Amino acid sequence: MxxxxxxxxxxxxxxxxxxxxxxxxxxxxxxxxxxxxxxxxxxxxxxxxxxxxxxxxxxxxxxxxxxxxxxxxxxxADFVLKEIYHIFLLRTQIEMTVLELVLPTLTEEHIGQLEVIVEQMRNVEGDADYLVQSELDVRFHGRILEWSQVETYVRIWHMLSGHVRRFISLMHPTYFTENHDTVVRQHEELIAVLKSRNFAQVKEAFTDHVMLLWRENGEAWLTGGDT
Missing domain, CATH: 1.10.10.10 (Winged helix-like DNA-binding domain superfamily/Winged helix DNA-binding domain)
Structure with a gap:
């Protein structure tokens, strides 16, 4: 089709x-x-x-x-959960490095850009085309990567983001529609912790957010075999 x-x-x-x-x-x-x-x-x-x-x-x-x-x-390419898990770990490491770089120079303009994306998330309606929501989620995190102005991180992030979105599409295609309000609230909370400029809190919040599905389901996915 x-x-x-x-x-x-x-x-x-x-x-x-x-x-x-x-x-x-x-x-x-x-x-x-x-x-x-x-x-x-x-x-x-x-x-x-x-x-x-x-x-x-x-x-x-x-x-x-x-x-x-x-x-x-x-x-x-085949869809191998062990590989995807390590992609998420790599994504987390890159985001933490970038957050440490950008946090000291974070401005209200930066925060405003993220708030615009979250507002777009909030306004996605109905079945939402969860694809739209997943793209907005990636855009939120990708915007932070762009602020680093380190082309290597941005390029690697673009590659990883395709696998991240594919993972959601194949493993949990209804995630964003079933959890619309929760997803919006999660990103609002990420913005709030960014405003604190406290890297320890930011690191904990973003790590928990990125690895959420793996914390909840990872053992079953990884011991149950690849899809």
Whole structure:
């Protein structure tokens, strides 16, 4: 089934747009783990040549979202919970490093940017397209990463965020809709602790937030085998 991610391009920025469309299709589960990706088919869907599709797949392989098998083709990367767990641990370490960097220079303008994102979270209605909520969640944390002005962290964060959103999509697709008010409140609390400028409190709050689902379900997920 071809969904909203895989459709004819409407702009001329083929390579970047093709990559983001395929990336989104993998994150949302429109392209399933282990599914073969046929360049000619995607090129036909997007209304472009195979070149931007091939380049996009190379970039996604660097992110770990697709894998190439010699003489067989390109496939959506398998979904391995042990790997995802360590991605969350790495994400936590990077966020803590960045928070320590940005906290001393945090301004009201910075806080305002986060409050705008939380307000957008609050205004998502109905089934909310949990995809919208997950994107806003990633945007909230990604904005803080951007303030570090350390390109390495920003680049790694972009790669990790795809796996984080894919994890939510495949493991708990109704999480954001079932817990809408709680998610909004959690991010309001993160903003409140940022205002304290107390790094120990900020570190504890953000670590608890990022690792929440793993604290609640991690043992069962990791001992129950990979999906």
């Amino acid at each position: 071809i969904g909203r991610s895989l459709k004819t391009l409407t702009t001329g920025s083929y390579q970047n747009e093709v990559k983001e469309r395929i990336r989104e299709a993998i994150i949302t589960g429109e392209l399933q783990p282990g599914q073969r990706i046929v360049e000619t088919k995607l090129a036909r869907i997007f209304g472009t040549s195979q070149v931007p599709v091939r380049e996009a797949l190379r970039g996604l392989e660097e992110e770990g979202l697709v894998r190439s098998v010699l003489y067989k083709g390109t496939y959506v």
